[in-house]
Amino acid sequence: MLSLTNKRIVIGVSGSIAAYKSPDIVRRLQDLGAEVKVILTDGGAKFITELALQSISQNKVHNNLWDKEAELSMGHIELAKWADAILIAPASANTIANISSGKACDLLTSVILASDAELLIAPAMNQQMYKSNALQDNLNTIKNRNVEIIDPEYGDQACGDIGQGRLASSSEIAEQVARKFTNNKLTGKKVLITLGATIEAIDPVRYISNHSSGKMGSALVDACIESGADVTCIYGNISTILNNRSNNISANSAEQMHTKVMQNIKNQDVFIACAAVSDYRVKNIAHDKIKKDNLDLTIELTPNKDILADVCKLEEKPICIGFAAETQNTIENAQKKLKNKACDAIILNDVSNDDFGFNSDENEVYFLSKNINQKIAKNSKYKVAKKIIKIFIKELL
Ligand SMILES: Cc1cc2nc3c(=O)[nH]c(=O)nc-3n(C[C@H](O)[C@H](O)[C@H](O)COP(=O)(O)O)c2cc1C
Incomplete structure (x- = not known):
């Protein structure tokens, strides 16, 4: 249509x-x-x-x-x-x-x-x-x-x-x-995309999260659908509207997102991990609201499972594209992530720049893979997503 x-x-x-x-x-x-x-x-x-x-x-x-x-x-x-x-x-x-x-x-x-x-x-x-x-x-x-x-x-x-x-x-x-705006290069391909911020509960009313709006991921969903892909989208906390032609599944915490990804990853051709997933969760979530008592409060954190790394370890692994939000030594850190997680490409997001990245409607990224180091200049997230998918189709598919 x-x-x-x-x-x-x-x-x-x-x-x-x-x-x-x-x-x-x-x-x-x-x-x-x-x-x-x-x-x-x-x-x-x-x-x-x-x-x-x-x-x-x-x-x-x-x-x-x-x-x-x-x-x-x-x-x-x-x-x-x-x-x-x-x-x-x-x-x-x-x-x-x-x-x-x-x-x-x-x-x-x-x-x-x-x-x-x-x-x-x-x-x-x-x-x-x-x-x-x-x-x-x-x-x-x-x-x-x-x-x-x-x-x-x-x-x-x-x-x-x-x-x-x-x-x-x-x-x-x-x-x-x-x-x-319609090309069919991804027709017949199944793409799973995570997006938005995860939420880690502290008690029934408070949580730890991050600034991700889900806009970049949602632009990637649009770009993949326009190329003919069958898209499943697993989303956390977002401040954007999702495409109604993708299969949209909500997941609050990193643990939930991990579970939903693993439940849906079978038969996917491509996995794009765009969600800003919390590295840690609260070890003991308080059953009742924590009362204020003017004393220091320590919240113990424990590491979450690494969704991208776990998908990359699967025996029948899809093509895996991760996102790296970095603030310093950006290219170096993103290249480490590419190697350590054994994924096929990393999209590097320099979130130290207030002009774009988290929450903004614009972005500037690098597409990094074994053979590619390509800057995608500042533009609307939709146009950046189109370029990411174009490079992906040309170089990795
Ligand atoms: C009544 C009238 C009708 C015109 N219809 C056309 C037309 O259908 N197509 C066309 O190329 N030029 C037509 N022209 C000529 C253009 O309007 C003219 O070349 C004008 O400079 C175009 O300016 P623009 O290209 O900056 O809009 C018409 C001119 C008049 C007076």
Whole structure:
């Protein structure tokens, strides 16, 4: 089933008469689950109002590269990084020519150049314009950069001509965007992912835990499902929403998580240990609430079982990917973990940096394995998860 759940789409609306259809395209993208932001070119604004697009997208419409307020925080770069995909619908012949020649002459073309998001272009124009050598040359140049062209339809045109040039239907355009996020490289593969923080009870009301939100693990669940995997997710304490297409099993403490993982690990092809599992638990959990009495209180801790190491020791072991949250000698410590636990890869998270890691929506990690030491630069956790899965598929599967 096609879905754009949690996807961020920037739609560029340029100066074609078909711009009046753009609110419907925004709706179809939202129906598939996307959040949509609009960039309206000066040409586009001649055919559709900013207010209509703002009302439908429920986001401010961006139309000016020279917006002093937005550029205080480098607005065009922010939009470029925010997007998982940029769709230009309708794409005018003029905007297509600008993209083909790499121009950054307005907000839309600047955002495109500054973004590594998927790019899709849905041309709409008079049939003769569409047939012209210049336009076809420009489309070919763009196609060679791995950009997807959503071909216009054949039929009656606003100008009275009949031919190819009518904007593809709104639902076809939205589905084409969704297809960009679906690949089948993990079809038939079973992936077990742990995520979130474990909770170690002290007494009936207090516990020891950590700052993990589960956002990185949940992004990995999304990325694996989009690649066709059958995902089981064992989650601790989280502050994120889980994909409803994974088999979601809750586990509070490290002990519970260990049990649930061992119960579900059989026949899994891949194990991704992303949960922040407590190394220790309270040795004697108090039956009743511990009363305050102004004296020092000592809580004795005892080590928990190591879930990742135990999965790596299984006779029929899946491919194992662990996470290492480190604050000092990060690469060295992560490489030790890779060796000591005999797992196939470690994703190193430097949690000493407040800008990303725990609880943040962004992350920067290293993918480490016997043969790979690759930095995945700071980006949304979803984009980082996509890159982790891409490297995993290429190097380890
Ligand atoms: C009434 C009218 C309709 C137009 N329709 C189209 C069209 O469907 N496709 C197209 O490529 N250009 C069309 N144009 C020309 C573009 O609007 C023009 O090239 C403009 O500069 C495009 O600006 P933009 O690419 O920055 O949005 C039309 C112009 C007018 C006056």
